[in-house]
Amino acid sequence: MGQRAYLDWNASAPLRPEARAAMLAAVDISGNPSSIHAEGRAARGLIETARRQVAALVGAEPRNVFFTSGGTEANLLALHPALERGDDKRPHDRLLLSAVEHPSVRSGGRFAADAVEEVPVTADGRVDLVALERRLAERGGRACHRPLVSIMLASNETGVIQPVAAAAEMAHRAGGLVHVDAVQAAGKIPFDINALGADLVTLSGHKLGAPKGVGALIRRDEELHLANPMIKGGGQERGTRAGTENVIGIVGFGAAAAAAASALADERARIAALRDRMEAGLKSISPDAVIFGAGVERLPNTTFFAVPGVKAETALIVLDLDGIAVSSGSACSSGKVAASHVLAAMGVDAALARGAIRASLGFSTSEEDVNCLLAAWNKLVQALPKRTHGMAA
DSSP states (O other): OOOOEEOBTTTOOOOOHHHHHHHHHHTTOOSOTTOOSHHHHHHHHHHHHHHHHHHHHHTOOGGGEEEESSHHHHHHHHOOTTEEETTBOOOOOEEEEETTOOHHHHTOTTSOGGGEEEEOBOTTSOBOHHHHHHHHHOOTTOSOOOEEEEOOSBOTTTOBBOOHHHHHHHHHHTTOEEEEEOTTTTTTSOOOHHHHTOSEEEEEGGGTTSOSSOEEEEESSTTEEEOSOSSOSSOGGGGTSOSOOOHHHHHHHHHHHHHHHHHHHHHHHHHHHHHHHHHHHHHHHOTTOEETTTTSOBOTTEEEEEOTTOOHHHHHHHHHHTTEEOBSSOSTTTTOOOOOHHHHHTTOOHHHHTTOEEEEOOTTOOHHHHHHHHHHHHHHHHHSOTTTTTSOO
């Protein structure tokens, strides 16, 4: 296989050199982090260092970071009616989530299906705050009304950044709590859990250059209690997740978080410039290309676009054969090229949505990678029958 251009960072980022080095150094630590002997304390020390590094990335206290197997588990841990704040142990009777959430959130976690409601988004893919406020005000005659609101910080498909702080203020006024899936935002844009007003934040290691199979659920303060853990049986993670910790994965997560934090400003500017050049090139080749969410703030690394008459399934195969790795949206669909629920929620025409392609960049993306995509895209477009290019499918 020849040289390839990897432009699917929102699906998974390559391992950062810092994470690789930290993990290799941890391989020879044999102790169980729950053991009190020297070997166990060494393993525990590595975990606590990583906990501080992950906490620092989002402005949290280390004691409020709970390691999980990834973002999906963290989301499911958070989405439970039995979240408690202080002495208030009343269950949450409703889960409100935006219509563009990741499948692991759209599943509703451990809420009953009839307690889950979707909040619409606008045509640019941002949650409709007017609709959210209206839903929060609807008590439906129930004596107990404690909503849990779940809104992602940035879309994994469009990269659109959501108005989380405004939504959190509304939810708190209504007596609710707020969970934020920040899997795609962490390491790409700066944010602080306190400034967001989020009560819980989900992170995933492999999205920011750590290994696959590690993530975290982070709470804003110790008043919030996760009363019903998913994995029970031991005291690990302060009783929140039983089972011996994935020491090597956690160490890699911590090192990747620290590296992402230190390089964030420079990486963000460089990657945004590459994305803008890529989008300008795509529009030059295909003037009728539609870039979804282009009118609002997005992640600096994400382009989700479609060209009328171009089918995503065909384009992905052709680009892959030309050495370009991109996707049609979320990678969490068993490898299928399926219609995007995000674009459907945005009101995008179904025929256009079927051609949607996502290119996402990262810390090692080069100008040559972008050039390769543009060359391959130009080749693909030139091969299309003239009667279909630029016309609706």
